[in-house]
Amino acid sequence: MAPLEPQEKVLVSEDFLESTHGELACVDCHGGDDSADDKEGAHEGFDPHPSINNPQETCGECHEEAETVPQSLHVTLSTFPGYLEKRASEDTWERVDHGRDRHCASCHTSCGGCHVSRPKYSGKGFVNGHIFSAKPDPVNQCTACHGSRVGNEFYGARGQGDVHLREYNMSCEACHSAEEMHAAAPEGLENRYHLEEAANCKDCHKDLQYGSVRDHRIHNNKVQCQVCHSQTYVNCYSCHTGTDEAGIAYFINNHEFEGMKIGFNPDRIPNNNYKYVILRHVPVDHKLFDYYIEDGFPRFDVSPTWKRASPHNIQRRTWQNANCNNCHGQRALFLDESDLLDYEIKANIGVTVADDQIPPKRARVMPLNIDSSKVEESRVVTIEWLNEHLDDENLVILDARKESEYEHGHIPGAINLDPNATEGLRTDPYSEMPLTIEEDETLAETLGEYGIGIDDHIVVYAKRGMDAGFLLGILEYAGAENISILNGGIIAWELADYEVSDEEPDWEEKTFAIKSRKNLLVDTEYIVENLDNPAIKIVDVRVMQQSKGLIGHGLADRPGSIPGSVKFPLPGLFMDDSYLKSPEELLWVLRERNIRPNQTIVVSCNTGNWAAAAMFMLHYLGYQDVKLHDESWINWDG
Amino acid sequence: MKHNKHHLFFKHFLTLIFCSALCGLLLSANVYGDTCITCHTDEDLLEENLAEVEKKVSEMQAGSG
Numbered sequence: 073m074a075p076l077e078p079q080e081k082v083l084v085s086e087d088f089l090e091s092t093h094g095e096l097a098c099v100d101c102h103g104g105d106d107s108a109d110d111k112e113g114a115h116e117g118f119d120p121h122p123s124i125n126n127p128q129e130t131c132g133e134c135h136e137e138a139e140t141v142p143q144s145l146h147v148t149l150s151t152f153p154g155y156l157e158k159r160a161s162e163d164t165w166e167r168v169d170h171g172r173d174r175h176c177a178s179c180h181t182s183c184g185g186c187h188v189s190r191p192k193y194s195g196k197g198f199v200n201g202h203i204f205s206a207k208p209d210p211v212n213q214c215t216a217c218h219g220s221r222v223g224n225e226f227y228g229a230r231g232q233g234d235v236h237l238r239e240y241n242m243s244c245e246a247c248h249s250a251e252e253m254h255a256a257a258p259e260g261l262e263n264r265y266h267l268e269e270a271a272n273c274k275d276c277h278k279d280l281q282y283g284s285v286r287d288h289r290i291h292n293n294k295v296q297c298q299v300c301h302s303q304t305y306v307n308c309y310s311c312h313t314g315t316d317e318a319g320i321a322y323f324i325n326n327h328e329f330e331g332m333k334i335g336f337n338p339d340r341i342p343n344n345n346y347k348y349v350i351l352r353h354v355p356v357d358h359k360l361f362d363y364y365i366e367d368g369f370p371r372f373d374v375s376p377t378w379k380r381a382s383p384h385n386i387q388r389r390t391w392q393n394a395n396c397n398n399c400h401g402q403r404a405l406f407l408d409e410s411d412l413l414d415y416e417i418k419a420n421i422g423v424t425v426a427d428d429q430i431p432p433k434r435a436r437v438m439p440l441n442i443d444s445s446k447v448e449e450s451r452v453v454t455i456e457w458l459n460e461h462l463d464d465e466n467l468v469i470l471d472a473r474k475e476s477e478y479e480h481g482h483i484p485g486a487i488n489l490d491p492n493a494t495e496g497l498r499t500d501p502y503s504e505m506p507l508t509i510e511e512d513e514t515l516a517e518t519l520g521e522y523g524i525g526i527d528d529h530i531v532v533y534a535k536r537g538m539d540a541g542f543l544l545g546i547l548e549y550a551g552a553e554n555i556s557i558l559n560g561g562i563i564a565w566e567l568a569d570y571e572v573s574d575e576e577p578d579w580e581e582k583t584f585a586i587k588s589r590k591n592l593l594v595d596t597e598y599i600v601e602n603l604d605n606p607a608i609k610i611v612d613v614r615v616m617q618q619s620k621g622l623i624g625h626g627l628a629d630r631p632g633s634i635p636g637s638v639k640f641p642l643p644g645l646f647m648d649d650s651y652l653k654s655p656e657e658l659l660w661v662l663r664e665r666n667i668r669p670n671q672t673i674v675v676s677c678n679t680g681n682w683a684a685a686a687m688f689m690l691h692y693l694g695y696q697d698v699k700l701h702d703e704s705w706i707n708w709d710g
Numbered sequence: 711m712k713h714n715k716h717h718l719f720f721k722h723f724l725t726l727i728f729c730s731a732l733c734g735l736l737l738s739a740n741v742y743g744d745t746c747i748t749c750h751t752d753e754d755l756l757e758e759n760l761a762e763v764e765k766k767v768s769e770m771q772a773g774s775g
Contacts, residue, residue: 077757079756082756082760084750084751085751089747098746099746104746111749111759114745195765202750308773308774315768316769318766320768322770323771323772324771325772325773326772328774
């Protein structure tokens with residue numbers, strides 16, 4: 073979501089003046105002085121947020137929902153203090169609550185933040201020239217706040233996105249009705265799942281136990297829907313708060329980990345009385361408010377730190393429901409004491425699943441018949457392997473992160489080559505054919521300057537595997553054959569406590585004897601000619617906000633996608649933190665999306681960046697005929 | 711005849727009063743809406759008169775909320 077310019081935030085469209093709300097005088101809702109002839113005078117007594125400060129006498133004049141909205145969860149966040157208060161004591165609660173108010177109370181909204189403007193937390197500003205919309209805008213409003221978890225999962229910025237959007241173009245309000253959003257939360261409400269009006273899968277997917285799917289009959293009311301139907305999701309750890317030298321309150325919450333854990337339901341209530349649920353680690357830490365009061369949570373153990381979750385990345389078929397034994401007997405999939413931090417073991421006793429509580433493996437299951445024999449295993453190296461081979465001759469380690477991140481600490485001997493910032497790899501963004509791979513001579517010269525030889529073993533890592541994959545895609549095009557991605561990237565390296573250096577290594581320039589593989593590239597004309605060719609599968613690896621045309625790219629003339637392209641966001645192939653899922657799982661996922669090794673696969677995105685990373689991964693998985701649409705969407709449209 | 715003249719004058723006078731009042735009302739209604747709308751529908755004018763209010767975020771802040 074691009075930020076709005078100051079004037080865009082308050083620019084009223086002519087269409088608004090023709091709308092029902094446009095018939096009202098501005099001062100009716102906002103106050104101010106409409107007879108003043110200067111800016112200051114006109115804004116005397118002006119209220120920019122009438123639905124926050126005066127909902128009953130503004131929105132409430134016509135909309136009866138304004139009666140209950142001020143008590144709704146979106147306005148009050150009333151369940152959040154409850155969790156903190158449980159963990160605090162009478163002596164510490166006042167200071168803890170003060171900390172909560174300074175750091176955690178800004179995420180709320182009101183009528184305006186869902187129906188006319190971007191919410192206050194995400195920078196405010198009219199979504200559409202002050203025109204009111206009964207349905208909130210999913211990009212500018214709902215996921216402007218619910219972005220890091222819900223939005224990323226739903227649109228495929230983590231995992232391959234949600235089937236409700238991909239196949240049915242459903243938006244947030246399709247499940248989260250106005251009744252739910254506007255409902256007053258009863259005092260003392262435990263959490264959002266207890267709200268009578270809360271969304272439930274079974275509101276649409278009714279009576280599954282009587283349907284044709286055997287597993288629905290077996291698991292009905294025992295297993296939460298998301299256990300079988302969600303993909304991996306993010307878990308947050310160890311949020312801390314403080315105040316900087318300028319007196320500004322801050323939080324540090326940057327320990328995130330993509331994964332999946334099934335545990336016992338900590339909150340069994342009618343209509344959600346499942347035994348097993350998906351659990352997500354919430355950011356709470358026993359020292360969360362130590363800046364305000366030490367040991368503010370003397371009763372930290374009263375509530376689990378792994379909470380019931382509803383990841384918004386639903387798929388009909390997932391790796392864990394592909395086969396009974398992908399779930400049954402899978403220790404790693406169920407929350408274990410070894411997954412817990414020292415100080416949270418007691419808090420999670422009720423949700424961890426002991427070895428003898430894991431559903432046992434089934435004796436006979438349907439085989440998945442995944443052919444992983446063509447996987448090029450040498451394209452992935454582990455941190456252990458790299459640590460043992462740091463001094464190998466002809467090993468070149470490339471750090472594909474930003475320079476500032478590299479300077480902060482990198483793998484010893486690694487050379488920084490950020491493919492997004494380095495000139496000489498791709499053409500200028502404002503050239504005739506922007507951001508396409510450079511001519512051979514320029515490309516070879518650039519790679520050589522970074523001490524890379526075509527016959528070297530080149531290992532690339534980053535914080536995000538996708539950045540490493542992008543550089544590997546370019547190297548592959550240039551003809552390098554001995555190339556690998558570091559599984560887990562810098563995060564895995566640091567977690568293993570291997571040496572980290574802040575010294576830039578000395579390297580000598582080499583001659584990169586380029587053997588560009590022009591057969592890997594296809595242009596827009598090729599795609600246009602083959603739009604109806606069933607042997608060619610065009611895969612759009614962008615996030616679904618873009619591939620569904622909800623938002624555009626800054627360099628593209630308009631939002632949209634190539635007709636007939638398969639929407640498969642790249643994060644379906646790369647996990648958040650550079651870890652890779654097993655080749656068997658990835659091959660199965662691709663097969664489910666009908667992206668098969670015996671087809672010609674053309675990968676496309678906005679600028680060729682993500683598509684290059686996808687090409688590298690597909691080649692790793694043994695796909696033989698993969699083409700890179702380097703020109704991608706910005707040139708398709710241009 | 712004299713009576714009719716007076717009557718006509720009175721009639722025109724009333725019409726004039728009525729029209730003036732109507733114009734006044736219309737004018738004031740126009741002004742009523744225009745003070746806010748004049749500025750808020752003019753992107754160039756807004757650009758000239760508005761500056762970005764920087765949201766104070768600590769350099770220490772990291773991660774998502």
